[in-house]
Amino acid sequence: MHPILASRARLGAYLLGWLPIALLLATLGALQGWTWREAFVLGLGLAAFGAFLFLTAWYLCRALPLEPQGDFRARMPAWLIAALVMGGLWTGFARLLAWSLQAVPGLRRLPDRIAPAMPMLAGLGILLYLAVLALHYLLAAMERSREAEHAEQELRVLAREAELKALRAQLNPHFLFNSLNSISALTTQDPARAREMCVLLADFLRKSLKLGEHPSVRLSEELDLLRNYLAIEQIRFGSRLQVAWEITPEAELAEVPTLLLQPLVENAIKHGISQLPEGGTIVIRAAPAGSSMEIQVANPVDPDAPQREGLGMGLRQVKQRLQGRFGTLARMEAGIREGLHRVDLRFPMETS
DSSP states (O other): OOTTTTOHHHHHHHHHHHHHHHHHHHHHHHHTTOOHHHHHHHHHHHHHHHHHHGGGHHHHHHHSOOOTTOOGGGTHHHHHHHHHHHHHHHHHHHHHHHHHTTTSTTOTTHHHHHGGGHHHHHHHHHHHHHHHHHHHHHHHHHHHHHHHHHHHHHHHHHHHHHHHHHHHHHHHHHHHHHHHHHHHHHHHHOHHHHHHHHHHHHHHHHHHHHHTTSSEEEHHHHHHHHHHHHHHHHHHHGGGEEEEEEEOHHHHTBEEETTOSHHHHHHHHHHTGGGOTTOEEEEEEEEEETTEEEEEEEEEOOTTSOOOOSOOHHHHHHHHHHHHHHGGGOEEEEEEETTEEEEEEEEEOOBO
């Protein structure tokens, strides 16, 4: 669609830009001895006609687009021919307007007045058309730039969504690998508990697949899934694994990325509880803090165990997913403090 006619605001600004041109035409007429009435009538009429006639420059602009590496000289003949034609039409309209207004009192001498000014009007019409043509090329360049920016944003969004889907897809196989190892260890020691763990694992996978269809879920749903996972691990660790829940009612209504907490708790069990002969308690906290949501998972660790550098696979996935969803508004910190390994998450609070 025509870039000027597509927007009322742009069309208004374009027409407003012709008012100084109408004033210029009137001034030029007055300088040649015309009455101000004759000058204003002809100036306004020519400006109004030129404003709409020169809108056709868009079609030449579209037929001969400017390429970054293109040769401008190849287009100059077409531009000049179009300018001459439009300048001729503009001056022809000026003569027709003067002739049609000669019956109006005070404007009878207008045809005689305009005859000597025809060369000047023709030159001015050519310059105005070229100026409007340049304006259309500028608008076309702005439109291309806006479309390119929009396409780039869409590509970034698609890339981010693909990355998040890939990260989510890695969670289940990673957890399944660890769970199958646990079941394998139990089959020879306690087959009944191994069977029970298989049932709980199937239930967990069924729920995780259902929730995995959504990019985010309520924290209450995420906690239900987490309790199912902990029931699986409880079979393996028994009384060595204890869990303390510190969840506020407001926090349960918050939206969180799906399977956000399970990798954190899995990490706490694998690198904390499993390495302690007496086991320990995993503390899971969640509470809103202003416009943000704060979640913490803390677990005891063996003080004599070598401190690991960096983040494990599960923690890296959680960090990447938070950054992919919330960008720089999300924060994640993990480290050992006072004998506890703590993972602190903070991100904008969203509710459904």
